[in-house]
Amino acid sequence: MQELNLKALNTEFINKEPEEAIRFIVEKLGVSNVALASSLSIEDQVLTDMLLKINPKARIFVIDTGRHFQKTYDLMDETMLRYKFNFEVYAPESADIEEYVSKLGPNFFYESVELRKKCCEIRKVKPLKRVLSTVDGWICGLRREQSPTRQDMEIFEWDEGNSIYKINPIIFWSEEKVWEYIKAHNLPYNSLYDKGFRSIGCQPCTRAIQPGENVRSGRWWWEDPDKKECGLHLGGHSSVK
Numbered sequence: 001m002q003e004l005n006l007k008a009l010n011t012e013f014i015n016k017e018p019e020e021a022i023r024f025i026v027e028k029l030g031v032s033n034v035a036l037a038s039s040l041s042i043e044d045q046v047l048t049d050m051l052l053k054i055n056p057k058a059r060i061f062v063i064d065t066g067r068h069f070q071k072t073y074d075l076m077d078e079t080m081l082r083y084k085f086n087f088e089v090y091a092p093e094s095a096d097i098e099e100y101v102s103k104l105g106p107n108f109f110y111e112s113v114e115l116r117k118k119c120c121e122i123r124k125v126k127p128l129k130r131v132l133s134t135v136d137g138w139i140c141g142l143r144r145e146q147s148p149t150r151q152d153m154e155i156f157e158w159d160e161g162n163s164i165y166k167i168n169p170i171i172f173w174s175e176e177k178v179w180e181y182i183k184a185h186n187l188p189y190n191s192l193y194d195k196g197f198r199s200i201g202c203q204p205c206t207r208a209i210q211p212g213e214n215v216r217s218g219r220w221w222w223e224d225p226d227k228k229e230c231g232l233h234l235g236g237h238s239s240v241k
C-alpha cells in the first residue's frame, strides 16, 4: 500500500476543494483500490457526483441492510440511471438475520442498546468489513457539524480498525453548502429531506426532527446523543499513520 504523510496532506488540502482531495486519492491508490461508501444521503450524492466526474469507473458501494426506506431504494435507481453506472451492493449474511430474527423477532433492536448495536453489526458493520477488505482507502461523506463524535475528524485519516485510509473530503462543509451543491447541479436526493428528515438511515431507526434539533437526533432517538453511532465510523481513526 502507498505510504501517505497524512499530517502534510491535511495541511495541504485544508483550503482546497473536495474534488482535489478525491482526485488525489483516486490517482494515488488507483481507481479499483478506493471506494465511496454511499448511504444515499445528500452528502453522499454530492460525493457521487464529484467522484464519477473525476472517474466514471469509480467504485461506489451501498450496504443494503434490508431495512431502508422505499424512497432510498428509489433514489438508488434514479442515481444509477442518471450516471449510467451500478452501485456495488453488500448485504448481511442471511444466517445472521435468520438467527437473530428467529430468536428475538423483527424489531429486537428497540429492546436495548446492546441489541441495537448487534443489529447494526450484522446488518451494516460485517458487510462493510467485507467491502473494505477489497480496498486501500474509502471515501465518506462525514461532516464535523453532524455529531459530537465527529468533531476532531480530518480530511485524510488512517482507519485503524480496517487498516486502510479514510478520506472525508467534505468534513468541513456546512449542511447549507451541501444543499447549495445539490441545487446548483440539480442532483437527485431523497424526498424525505423535504419532510423534516435530516439524516436518513434504516426506516425503523430514523424519524423526522424539529427545526433547531441536532441533525442526528432523528437517528436512534431513544439513545444517549453523545454515544450513538452505527459502528461504521468507530473503527478508530488517526491523522497519523
Ligand code: SF4
Pocket (backbone or CB within 6 Å): 065, 067, 109, 116, 117, 119, 120, 121, 123, 124, 201, 202, 204, 205, 230
Ligand atoms: Fe438495525 Fe436500526 Fe441499525 Fe438498521 S439502523 S442496522 S435497523 S439497528
